[in-house]
Amino acid sequence: MEGSSVAGSERPRPGPEAAPAAVPGILHLDMDAFFAAVEQAAKPSLRGKPVVVGGLGPRGVVATASYEARRFGVHSAMAMAQARRLCPNAAFLSGRFHAYRQVSEVVMRTLRELSPLVEPVSLDEAFVDLRAGVHGAALAEAAERGERAVVAMVEALAEDLRADIRARTGLTASVGVAGTKLLAKLASERAKPDGLVVFPPGRDREVLAPLPVRALWGVGPATAEHLRRAGLKTVGDVAEQPEGVLVRLLGQAHGHGLHALARGEDARQVVAERDAKSISVEDTFDTDLVDRQRLRAELERLARRCVARLREAGRSGRTIVVKVRRHDFATLTRSDTLPAPTDDVRVVTEVARRLLEAVDTSGGVRLLGVGISGLADFTQEDLFVALGGPEDGAAPAADGTGGWAGEPGTAGARADVDGAGGDGAVGGVGPVGASPATGAAVAPWRPGQDVHHPEYGPGWVQGSGVGRVTVRFERPDSPPGRVRTFAVDDPDLTPADPLPLVPPAG
Incomplete structure (x- = not known):
């Protein structure tokens, strides 16, 4: 899905005498296939090709798959062994935390230019309260003119944000905007990939009703099955029940919270700089x-x-x-x-x-x-x-x-x-190479790892084994590079820091 859309926009717009519209002031941004997208941006030879990032050992799991890999059925949290069976020709890479964090810092700085209230959820995902930012007063004025004006302004702000992120990182982001965190998150999911969806104010229950119960926060497989057995399959089914029914099914706290969310009642605020526990x-x-x-x-x-x-x-x-x-x-x-x-x-x-x-x-x-x-x-x-x-x-x-x-x-x-990925955190520690000269164990080279050679410059590890390591030498701003093979203990081949991404010209 590309461009922008407004859910429910086919309904008649209010006339000049209509009451002021509420402001859909909570924005949720989610970078598209973030880890894989960073790898493709950093490695020209992987652009347009399936890329899978995660743990590479027999027990590894997929952290992120590029959209090219998703066409083969690969998705996050899948066993890496299954991903290899579904898409054997993909590039399977271990994670590069420092590279992802560098890009994330650029994205979060861009969000903070829009509002001081930015709540990071992960490296590639955050909520923003637009009402607290530099455009807060203008949004309130637009709301006074009705739904059409406020939605148009929110769309413009969100599209400018997506353009800024693409200009600074070369990556795409999907954005959802609504009056609550729950709806904003659902809107960004509907916008993927590389799109924008705004849920106008007053449509919360209309948007939620047809969705499966798993769309609600706090509903996992066990709770969904419990609700299904009670005949509750959609969010609308849950919203129609008296709160007491849900309390009896799920307990006081869970039942009360789920009943409120199903009715579009989500009072959670955007909290900036949430401390790590x-x-x-x-x-x-x-x-x-x-x-x-x-x-x-x-x-x-x-x-x-x-x-x-x-x-x-x-x-x-x-x-x-x-x-x-x-x-x-x-x-x-x-x-x-x-x-x-x-x-x-x-x-x-x-x-x-x-x-x-x-x-x-x-x-x-x-x-x-x-x-x-x-x-x-x-x-x-x-x-x-x-x-x-x-x-x-x-x-x-x-x-x-x-x-x-x-x-x-x-x-x-x-x-x-x-x-x-990293040091093998999900996929295991990986095989340790052996020096061809001495037979001594040497530190493993990880697929995707940044390296440098004094003659050939920067590159990344494509793979290693039997005492050899294969490296493709290229930069984010270069054409696809050549592949060369070295002994795993070659002193000229050294680990390197990630190179900054180069946004596309124009």
């Missing part, structure tokens, strides 16, 4: 890990990544959490709460190691994670001494009840984007 990283391994020494090494690597993420956010934390998913899919968490916040990698590693020792891993570990919660803006410099270093072994007692730091819905969970 936690920061976490985790890896799912290609094969279950049994060796304790390997588990300790993986835990230490995760602790370093988690602390690096913590420091990037300018935060510290008090509660250290270790998450273990065993071979039988049983998931355990253990936590310690420190006497003061820290961002010291030694402290985090030491506490995480002790927590892991308290978990029975003899049957094998499928997933391992480290998280930090209880975030603060300061640190305790001598915390490691206060805890007791390796010499005396002192440490707080594990309470064994701490929750996983990256619970769904928290900013910490959403921020862990390179969990879809």
Whole structure:
């Protein structure tokens, strides 16, 4: 879907004597196939071709698929093995968190030019309250002139926003605008890809009624099945029920909330700069890990990544959490709460190691994670001494009840984007290459990874194995580049930072 549309626009417009229209002032922006789109923009040879980003191991899952790959049935959260069967000729890449974050920062800055009330939901998605921005007064004046005027102004603002984002990043965004968060989100989904949909004021129940119940926030597969058994399949079915019926079916809080949403009653406000509740990283391994020494090494690597993420956010934390998913899919968490916040990698590693020792891993570990919660803006410099270093072994007692730091819905969970690839977070750690000269293990090269060669310049890894790594040398602003192969331990081939995207001319 391209361009813009107004849902329900076939209805007669109010005349000059009509009451002022409400302002559809909440905008929801969702970048189109964001991770894959960034990869295509950065890699000229992939433009117009199917691209799948995610974990590349046997247990990996798809984070994002380009629209070219979606035509083959590939979608997010699909097992990577199934995606390979559906679209074997796609480019399968691990995630590049830093590249995605760079582009996200440009997008969020652009949104803040429109309004100070910007609520990021993830790197590629945000709500904006247009009424709080520089155009708030003009929107109110347009509403005084009726629905046609206010919708026309909202459309113009949203189209200008989409044009600005495309000019600055080269990527497309879908935008929905409505009077509530729920409707704005539904509008942006209807606008995909690369479109704009505005739901005029006063049409909430009309828009919602025919949708399946899964369209409502808080309705997952289990709740949808519960409602279906009660004969409630659409949002309109739910809205027609007395609130008491839903309370009996789903409980007081859920029933009350769902009844309100089904009737278009969504009082949630756009909240700027929502604080992250936690920061976490985790890896799912290609094969279950049994060796304790390997588990300790993986835990230490995760602790370093988690602390690096913590420091990037300018935060510290008090509660250290270790998450273990065993071979039988049983998931355990253990936590310690420190006497003061820290961002010291030694402290985090030491506490995480002790927590892991308290978990029975003899049957094998499928997933391992480290998280930090209880975030603060300061640190305790001598915390490691206060805890007791390796010499005396002192440490707080594990309470064994701490929750996983990256619970769904928290900013910490959403921020862990390179969990879809990165160091192998979803897809596993990947195969370790071996030096052709010595046979020694060397760090793995990840498909999609940025590299640099002193003779050939910037490029990216297409694949590696049997002691060799294949690299395509190209830039965002170059034609598709040539492919060259090197030994995995070639000293001239080094990891590199992502190059900035180059918006299209004009």
